[in-house]
Amino acid sequence: MNNFVSVAENCALNKLRQTSRMVTKIYTEYLQPSGLTPTQFSLMTALSLLGSATMKRLADVMMMDRTTLTRNLKPLERDGLIKTFPGQDRRLKNIALTDNGRNALDEAFPLWEKAQTHLASILGTEQWETLHTSLNAATKVMQKKISVQ
Amino acid sequence: MNNFVSVAENCALNKLRQTSRMVTKIYTEYLQPSGLTPTQFSLMTALSLLGSATMKRLADVMMMDRTTLTRNLKPLERDGLIKTFPGQDRRLKNIALTDNGRNALDEAFPLWEKAQTHLASILGTEQWETLHTSLNAATKVMQKKISVQ
DNA sequence: CTCAAAAAAGTGTATATACACAACACAAAT
DNA sequence: ATTTGTGTTGTGTATATACACTTTTTTGAG
Numbered sequence: 001m002n003n004f005v006s007v008a009e010n011c012a013l014n015k016l017r018q019t020s021r022m023v024t025k026i027y028t029e030y031l032q033p034s035g036l037t038p039t040q041f042s043l044m045t046a047l048s049l050l051g052s053a054t055m056k057r058l059a060d061v062m063m064m065d066r067t068t069l070t071r072n073l074k075p076l077e078r079d080g081l082i083k084t085f086p087g088q089d090r091r092l093k094n095i096a097l098t099d100n101g102r103n104a105l106d107e108a109f110p111l112w113e114k115a116q117t118h119l120a121s122i123l124g125t126e127q128w129e130t131l132h133t134s135l136n137a138a139t140k141v142m143q144k145k146i147s148v149q
Numbered sequence: 150m151n152n153f154v155s156v157a158e159n160c161a162l163n164k165l166r167q168t169s170r171m172v173t174k175i176y177t178e179y180l181q182p183s184g185l186t187p188t189q190f191s192l193m194t195a196l197s198l199l200g201s202a203t204m205k206r207l208a209d210v211m212m213m214d215r216t217t218l219t220r221n222l223k224p225l226e227r228d229g230l231i232k233t234f235p236g237q238d239r240r241l242k243n244i245a246l247t248d249n250g251r252n253a254l255d256e257a258f259p260l261w262e263k264a265q266t267h268l269a270s271i272l273g274t275e276q277w278e279t280l281h282t283s284l285n286a287a288t289k290v291m292q293k294k295i296s297v298q
Numbered sequence: 299c300t301c302a303a304a305a306a307a308g309t310g311t312a313t314a315t316a317c318a319c320a321a322c323a324c325a326a327a328t
Numbered sequence: 329a330t331t332t333g334t335g336t337t338g339t340g341t342a343t344a345t346a347c348a349c350t351t352t353t354t355t356g357a358g
Contacts, residue, residue, distance in 0.1 A: 003258055007194040011261070012268055012277075013176045014191045015284040016169045018212045020162070021315075022291045027162045028316090039344065042163045045156040055307060061157075063167045068345050070308065075343075091306040091353045109152055112160070119161055127286050128161075134280040135164040141271055142171045170345075177346090188314065204337060217315050219338065224313075240323050240336040 023119060030115035034108035039072055040081075041112060044097060044105045047082065052096035054087065063139065076101070172268060179264035183257035188221055189230075190261060193246060193254045196231065201245035203236065212288065225250070 007014070027038040036044070046061050047053065059066045073095065076082045081101035085094050097105065120128040156163070176187040185193070195210050196202065208215045222244065225231045230250035234243050246254065269277040 004194045004197045004254070007191065007258075007261065008198060010265070010281070011191060011194075012265065012280065012284075013169070013172050013187050015281065015288065016165065016172055017188070017191075017314090019284050019287050019291075020165045020169050021212060021214070022288065023162050023165055024315085037343065038162050039166070042156065042160060042166075045153045045160075048153045049157060056305085063170065064344095065170070065346050066307075067309085067347080071346095072344065089306085089354070093307065105153070109156075112156065116159070116161065122290055123287060124290075127283060127290070130279065131161065131283045131287060132159070132164065134276060134283050135161075135168050137276050138168050138272060138280060139164065139171065141273075141276070142168075166344090173345085186313065205335090213314095214316050215337075216317080216339085220316095221314065238324070238336085242337065 026119055027112070027115045030111050030118065031108060032111075034104060034111055035079075036104065036108050040076055041105070041108050043069075043072060043076065044081065044101055044108075047095060047097050048102070048105055052094050054092045054094055056092075058095060063143065175268055176261070176264045179260050179267065180257060181260075183253060183260055184228075185253065185257050189225055190254070190257050192218075192221060192225065193230065193250060193257075196244060196246050197251070197254055201243050203241045203243055205241075207244060212292065 024038060027041075031038060031041055034041070043058070043062065046058060050058070050061065053061070055066060055069060058064075059069045062069065064072070073082060073084075077084065080098055081104055082095055083098050085096075086092065087094050123131065173187060176190075180187060180190055183190070192207070192211065195207060199207070199210065202210070204215060204218060207213075208218045211218065213221070222231060222233075226233065229247055230253055231244055232247050234245075235241065236243050272280065
């Protein structure tokens with residue numbers, strides 16, 4: 001009984017992971033000169049938009065587990081790209097870009113743009129749009145249904 | 150200059166990762182009783198289909214880095230769900246499910262089906278189909294363009 | 299005011315991912 | 329037969345992910 005054929009072809013998560021792995025290769029390669037990983041670039045972008053944010057807020061915005069965020073920020077702080085400072089509420093930890101962080105982000109931006117363009121050209125305009133639409137729809141719906149803790 | 154707004158909204162990789170994280174939550178929860186992670190389930194499914202496979206072959210089929218595969222197989226072998234044996238060509242390492250592995254996979258299958266059904270119901274039939282279509286198209290095109298080493 | 303509940307964050311542990319490098323086996327050319 | 333190159337795999341290191349548990353601080357009920 002080969003039910004298992006359908007897993008290989010139809011498992012949504014497996015497909016997501018495979019796609020994610022391949023797309024990661026592209027962005028990692030393009031971001032290489034900046035010294036930033038894709039995750040780091042995304043986190044810093046979010047911080048650039050937020051100005052500063054607590055761990056919880058940043059985790060929510062990124063739809064990232066709080067504890068994952070803690071580990072992901074470690075290299076950024078070590079390298080002086082972000083800084084942290086307590087809030088009035090002493091439970092809170094605020095995070096913001098440093099000047100070095102802002103500079104690194106500015107340098108990385110055009111590299112990210114090239115990665116986007118490259119992927120778009122590989123997929124073709126239509127598939128590129130469809131991918132975005134479906135991922136946006138998926139995250140939007142799941143955000144409501146799933147507690148990000 | 151807030152170029153960075155477009156990153157949060159338009160970064161394909163960021164969207165892929167976010168979606169992947171949320172979908173992972175669903176499948177992990179459903180697979181919980183089986184003791185298998187989603188990755189392990191997918192790997193074992195592939196092995197079930199292939200009968201047995203070398204590291205390289207399995208990595209290719211899974212579109213997974215060879216060295217990632219090495220680490221991912223460790224817990225499965227430790228738990229007696231897969232076994233390995235050398236080929237005639239002594240560079241090759243063959244991998245196959247054990248009887249325990251096959252049993253575990255049989256038990257996990259209906260759990261995976263429930264996860265699929267649950268996600269499909271969250272997304273709705275149309276989005277579910279669109280997601281699959283676009284991910285399939287993406288992996289198909291990238292598989293040609295990108296060397297998986 | 300006191301103390302229990304809740305909220306924010308960190309740590310231990312485990313899996314997932316992949317690059318750079320190393321080790322080993324086979325193949326092919328001379 | 330030796331050498332040289334190629335193919336297959338593993339290891340060291342680093343980031344990415346998240347659950348269970350703990351610590352600290354704040355809030356709120358009485």
